[in-house]
Amino acid sequence: MTELNGKPLDTYLEAAISGYQDAKAPMLASRVAMLYYEMLRHKDLYRDAPPLLIRMTGDDSDIRSGLFLEQAALCFLRIDPPMVRKYAFHLILAGHRFSKCGQREHAYGAYVAALDVYNGRGWSLIEDHIHFTLGRQSFHLSDMEAAVDFFLKLLRAGRQPASQQSAYLKEFLYIYKQFATRAPADRLAKFATLPLPDLEHSTIRVSLLEGHQPSHVVSSDDAWDSMETELFDEGYSRTPAPLRKTYAGRGNAAAVGKGGKTACAVGGIE
Structure with a gap:
């Protein structure tokens, strides 16, 4: 330059x-x-x-x-x-x-x-x-x-x-x-x-559940088993726990399941 x-x-x-x-x-x-x-x-x-x-x-x-x-x-x-x-x-x-x-x-x-x-x-x-x-x-x-x-x-x-x-x-x-x-x-x-x-x-995958994105092909039994698992995960037990009686007072009884949660309650039991 x-x-x-x-x-x-x-x-x-x-x-x-x-x-x-x-x-x-x-x-x-x-x-x-x-x-x-x-x-x-x-x-x-x-x-x-x-x-x-x-x-x-x-x-x-x-x-x-x-x-x-x-x-x-x-x-x-x-x-x-x-x-x-x-x-x-x-x-x-x-x-x-x-x-x-x-x-x-x-x-x-x-x-x-x-x-x-x-x-x-x-x-x-x-x-x-x-x-x-x-x-x-x-x-x-x-x-x-x-x-x-x-x-x-x-x-x-x-x-x-x-x-x-x-x-x-x-x-x-x-x-x-x-x-x-x-x-x-x-x-x-x-x-x-x-x-x-x-x-x-x-x-191509076809799902009968709204919003569900299948990652693999499943049989009808597998689908029902999956839904059953989701159902139990929401708060139910697959195998119901044995009930035990506790007395909350005269004339009342409660059957309590696993974890201390009341499974059923009836009145009038002597």
Whole structure:
């Protein structure tokens, strides 16, 4: 880096950025950062650029943060050797910021570029997140056919819990209904087969008790024995204890069971 008064020029630029940030002047700090970034890019110092660009992101402006994150992603791709995963990850972050500020086309482009990296690598949760986001962005951009196609990829996966699959299916049906009202028949034929999940019959459990979640297959005798055990656990004894007579007073008798609890009481015994 070029020197000025015996100090590297980047030292002055770093100090200027820090000063503007401390003074709560993000636009001036961004101006210096862009100047600094252009100097690094001119000298092919792409490895030094991402920390600078990521540092300039913040909550004060989503669109400015999205632009800095997008440029940081491109720098990761131009490093030798390219850091492809960091490139894709920062594109996702940039797309999220673009989406938050309503820049749907920029968000769509960032997510599509990231999908080229993640697709087919077996990272199912990342793929699901990208397909879901692209499906929504396509819907808001009025590209219903692309939206349906992205949601179909979510339904084919079958890697989510039941609640998540249900949410994806509901949103797909809403989007498909919107698409079906305006699309010609030949385009609808493309989506004729809906990839519903298969049920594993060997794992199905049927319970006759409300709220009961059976952990294994039980016979009818086992079920009744379980209910009997629960009944006795509520305060009854499986084998009634022998009764003994105690006299509480003239003309009254009480039969007391195990633990001193009264099992029955009768009067008129002489």
